[in-house]
Amino acid sequence: MVFLGIDVGGTNIDVVVMDGEFEVGNVFSTKVYLPRFYELLDKLLSTYKPKAIGVGAAMWFRDNKPVKAPNLPELIDVRGTISNTPIFWDNDANCFALYCSIVEDARNLLGITIGTGIGCGIVVDKNVVRGGGLACEIGHIFVGGRKKCVCGGHGHLECYFSGWSLKNPEELIKSGKIYKIKGFNLLCKAIANAVMLLDPDFVAIGGRIGGRLNGKKLKNGIYEYVMPHFNPEIKIVNDPLAVAKGACYLAKLSYQSR
């Protein structure tokens, strides 16, 4: 059985095909293909003939209906099927967490993606936990100060550590200075707090910025604030297709449990 996983990002739409093993399908420009998203799905359907399609995007859902898609307004009117093929949607960080929990065989996992913003997905007993739909907005927890956040609030973690708030994250990572800034310390504290709330056995960090951090430095930073007896594995997952692969699993698992 073939399943398709799609990651709708700010720059690219990544497609992976799962037919037993993963194979990379294709990369499309978001700018060109997002306005014609369902046309693209039609084309993919006739090429790969999947049983179901999973889509991960920086959107927030309640009861499978999107409530917010600040960067992808074209997708707010999502469809549940195309040519009778079911489409399953989820927040991209949830797809990332689902993928990591399966490949790492982790029962309880916290998956954090750090790119333009910070996304987070929770897996408990192998199931993605969504709360009312918006669970685990770790990027918007209050860490102090008056800095304005893109969400309209202030003093949130993203104001100190994210692609939109850091001046030159590439350079900071390359020079190693990123581990010395206040934002990195706040990130470690926030993850430590989440670890103590959820007691995961695994914390996976990915995304354009997160996937390139030094795992040992991050682990040391987090463990400085974690109470003894908590000992999750901390791992950097530097796979740009992790969200699309997670969307594949979302399609497969949702299709099989219908």
Ligand SMILES: [Zn+2]
């Ligand atoms: Zn915020």
